[in-house]
Amino acid sequence: EAGVAQSPRYKIIEKRQSVAFWCNPISGHATLYWYQQILGQGPKLLIQFQNNGVVDDSQLPKDRFSAERLKGVDSTLKIQPAKLEDSAVYLCASSLGGSSFRGYTFGSGTRLTVV
Amino acid sequence: AQSVTQLDSQVPVFEEAPVELRCNYSSSVSVYLFWYVQYPNQGLQLLLKYLSGSTLVESINGFEAEFNKSQTSFHLRKPSVHISDTAEYFCAVSDTGNTPLVFGKGTRLSVIA
Numbered sequence: 071e072a073g074v075a076q077s078p079r080y081k082i083i084e085k086r087q088s089v090a091f092w093c094n095p096i097s098g099h100a101t102l103y104w105y106q107q108i109l110g111q112g113p114k115l116l117i118q119f120q121n122n123g124v125v126d127d128s129q130l131p132k133d134r135f136s137a138e139r140l141k142g143v144d145s146t147l148k149i150q151p152a153k154l155e156d157s158a159v160y161l162c163a164s165s166l167g168g169s170s171f172r173g174y175t176f177g178s179g180t181r182l183t184v185v
Numbered sequence: 186a187q188s189v190t191q192l193d194s195q196v197p198v199f200e201e202a203p204v205e206l207r208c209n210y211s212s213s214v215s216v217y218l219f220w221y222v223q224y225p226n227q228g229l230q231l232l233l234k235y236l237s238g239s240t241l242v243e244s245i246n247g248f249e250a251e252f253n254k255s256q257t258s259f260h261l262r263k264p265s266v267h268i269s270d271t272a273e274y275f276c277a278v279s280d281t282g283n284t285p286l287v288f289g290k291g292t293r294l295s296v297i298a
Contacts, residue, residue, distance in 0.1 A: 101283065110291075112288035113229070113288050115285045115286075115287075165282065166282070168283065171281075171282025171283075172236070177228065178228040179228050
């Protein structure tokens with residue numbers, strides 16, 4: 071099966087600019103996650119979607135970050151305006167839920183550098 | 186909420202020596218446990234997972250991990266490491282298939298020739 075697709079792979083922007091990342095999960099995976107991985111740290115959850123509804127966005131900095139998952143398939147994560155501390159790898163993951171759960175599949179990530 | 190502790194931030198080991206990377210999680214009735222490996226400038230790759238059944242799980246490249254419920258641990262072991270095993274290793278846990286993975290801070294394994 072095709073994996074989780076993310077784009078772009080790399081992005082360099084200046085602080086205060088805006089940026090958007092795209093994720094296409096594995097077909098049929100109802101649950102989608104966005105994680106932020108700062109250099110030298112483990113990934114940290116930003117937001118969880120179940121189909122097109124938000125399940126958990128408690129760690130999403132809502133003053134600058136937003137995410138949506140229209141039609142319960144693709145998802146976009148946006149940062150506006152970006153800060154230097156947003157430099158990180160942004161990972162998208164998807165999974166089947168409930169009794170069909172078999173694990174999480176991660177995309178290759180988008181490496182964001184804010185200068 | 187779940188939490189994961191990886192006790193060693195860096196582990197240097199000589200080639201062909203054994204290694205153990207330690208992972209403890211906060212207590213829960215049932216958990217799913219994972220080890221991921223991340224090579225430099227690459228994404229996360231699933232190394233092995235425990236969902237149910239046998240408490241000893243193995244990967245295709247010689248790593249194994251044992252789920253110990255009483256000690257809330259899921260330590261990763263390999264009897265003989267190779268230079269190519271040099272990478273960052275992350276332990277992760279979730280309570281159910283509907284909850285997010287919680288990651289540890291990672292252990293950097295450096296294999297020395």
